[in-house]
Amino acid sequence: MPEGDSVYRLRRRLEAATLGAAVRDGEVRSGNAAGRSLAGLRIEGYDTHGKHLLTRFDDGSTLHTHLRMQGSWTITRPGRALPRAVRETARVRMSLDDGREVWGLDLPVVELVPTARESDAIGYLGPDPLREDWDAAEAARRLSMRPDRPFVAALLDQTAIAGLGNLWVNELAFLRGIHPFAPIGTTDPDALVTLAARCLRISATVPGMYQVTTGDRRKGSSHWVAGRAGRPCLRCGTRVRVRDAVQNDPEQRRTWWCPRCQPMPGTADVGTPG
Helix, strand or coil: CCCHHHHHHHHHHHHHHHCCCEEEEEEECCHHHCCCECCCCEEEEEEEECCEEEEEECCCEEEEEECCCCCEEEEECCCCCCCHHHHCCEEEEEEECCCCEEEEECCCEEEEEEHHHCHHHHCCCCCCCCCCCCCHHHHHHHHHCCCCCEHHHHHHCCCCCCCCCHHHHHHHHHHHCCCCCCEHHHCCHHHHHHHHHHHHHHHHHCCCCCCCCCCCCCCCCCCCCCCCCCCECCCCCEECEEECCCCCCCCCCCEEECCCCCCCCCCCCCCCEC
16 A cells, blocks of 8 residues: 555655646546536645645645555646556546646545645544654654554554554564564654654655665665565564454555564564574
């Protein structure tokens, strides 16, 4: 699933390509405004909060979308057409005045709201490290409200801190040396929030560092534990473990950890060297 840094980068690409562009023709094809024409509007700005993208128009309306597991955005050049099968997945279409077309494909969340009431759609989200209104103290406070909650569950909760997905949650657990299912209260929330913010910002803004957590961009070496089940830990050589997705989890998330670098408190399980 795209995480906060993914959506932030998407926002920057859309801004660079379409900010200020006029929509000659187009429509919303799903959600609360299905069938609504977008013709005559001008793209006034973009914003993100966590994994949510906000496209603002000059008529005081905002298109709120979320990619979840399958959604994407693409722009076709003048005279170029998407394959029919792909066009049929479009949930948003905007034909611009220069002949390009902007497509929101297979978007599971599409909602048109007044810009002045964007909080109706995203107001429940926690602080986002990629926003100017980032509040580290508030994020730490929210994470501390339920100290017995498992680390991975606490960080995946978008009402505590917005923008962290499964990859970052697993990597942050490793970097903090905490078992992913240990209580969140066993780690320093202020230090955790500081680390999370720094990692997400580097990934979102530094060229070549997108979701690189080890500092090594080579294939197979960019993550400490995520996607490395059964392979040696890059730090100690112990085999990385994985727990398959929780039953009925629609996002099919897995959890990875090194049992030596991330021991569960109160256990003697240090794993097997690779």
